[in-house]
Amino acid sequence: MTALHGGDAARIRDLAMQILTEKEPVQVWPLLMERLTGDLPCDLAVLIDLDWAAGTGHALTGAPDWLHEAPLDALIHSHMRAHPLLRHYARARTRTSLAMDEVADDRWWQSEAYHAGKAAIGIDRQLALPLRSPPGRIRGVIVSRSRHGFADRDLEYAELARTLLDTVEAHEAAAFARPGVADPAEYRITPRELAVLGLLCEGLTAHAIGTRLGISPATATKHTENLYRKLCVNDRVTAVRKALHLGLIGSPPDDVPG
Known part of the structure; x- marks a missing residue:
């Protein structure tokens, strides 16, 4: 070689x-x-x-x-x-x-x-x-x-x-392994979807998420829809709250916009 x-x-x-x-x-x-x-x-x-x-x-x-x-x-x-x-x-x-x-x-x-x-x-x-x-x-x-x-x-x-x-x-x-943080693989959440979830917690729009991650807004929306399906929720606020409850997010954001 x-x-x-x-x-x-x-x-x-x-x-x-x-x-x-x-x-x-x-x-x-x-x-x-x-x-x-x-x-x-x-x-x-x-x-x-x-x-x-x-x-x-x-x-x-x-x-x-x-x-x-x-x-x-x-x-x-x-x-x-x-x-x-x-x-x-x-x-x-x-x-x-x-x-x-x-x-x-x-x-x-x-x-x-x-x-x-x-x-x-x-x-x-x-x-x-x-x-x-x-x-x-x-x-x-x-x-x-x-x-x-x-x-x-x-x-x-x-x-x-x-x-x-x-x-x-x-x-x-x-x-x-940090306390309060679950393994996303248990819920079949991919690393990219978890990154999207973190940005949803910040209240970012699909366009802003796409810009931050270097993907299109449509792809950001698709990742969001996948998160909703895997978490069995229908909206962003519920998704963030459930992720907090499951331990997928280590600490809650100061404010979760509606």
């Missing part, structure tokens, strides 16, 4: 600094997904959490933002066991970053699973950055691009980035 290019090393250092200085832990994962798509570069990046034994799992967050509208969970439930990278990590118990071309044979490129993913989100060549996870589970980031495969330089960058992913996991665990 070739040595990491000086520019790539600088990008890794810059990303590490952003992670360590980010004041809102819930915004770290969306930040990391966006940076991976730009630094590798790739077309998309998705954080997944799978229960391999049960054959179930979820996409927790991803970039670009249109992925939040894609049927990622349906793809996972239907085809995760056919995915060569996921099968490899389920068997080998290794956490080395690997490209799809290193583990797939010709059957993958002809399979229903490959064509379903390509039709839904345009996946083609993929690279996995696996995280620490308990036995029977697979957690990590899958990145994909359609123009060409991943070279040695990409794998070198991915391995260094993967060490940052584990740092993010520890960062997130410490944040949610």
Whole structure:
């Protein structure tokens, strides 16, 4: 494997600094997904959490933002066991970053699973950055691009980035270990949705939330609707109050506008 290019090393250092200085832990994962798509570069990046034994799992967050509208969970439930990278990590118990071309044979490129993913989100060549996870589970980031495969330089960058992913996991665990703060994954609330929830607490409009997070107002509205559904509420005030009650928000805002 070739040595990491000086520019790539600088990008890794810059990303590490952003992670360590980010004041809102819930915004770290969306930040990391966006940076991976730009630094590798790739077309998309998705954080997944799978229960391999049960054959179930979820996409927790991803970039670009249109992925939040894609049927990622349906793809996972239907085809995760056919995915060569996921099968490899389920068997080998290794956490080395690997490209799809290193583990797939010709059957993958002809399979229903490959064509379903390509039709839904345009996946083609993929690279996995696996995280620490308990036995029977697979957690990590899958990145994909359609123009060409991943070279040695990409794998070198991915391995260094993967060490940052584990740092993010520890960062997130410490944040949610604080008294009064629940784990949003229990309610299937993604990091981006939790960031939106925090801004709803500040009374921001969909336009202001979009500006703050670098997404469109329509996407901010979609995240808000997802929050309402997951919290079983119908309006912002009730959503904020329920989030406080559940411990999803560590401290109440001074005022929750109506």
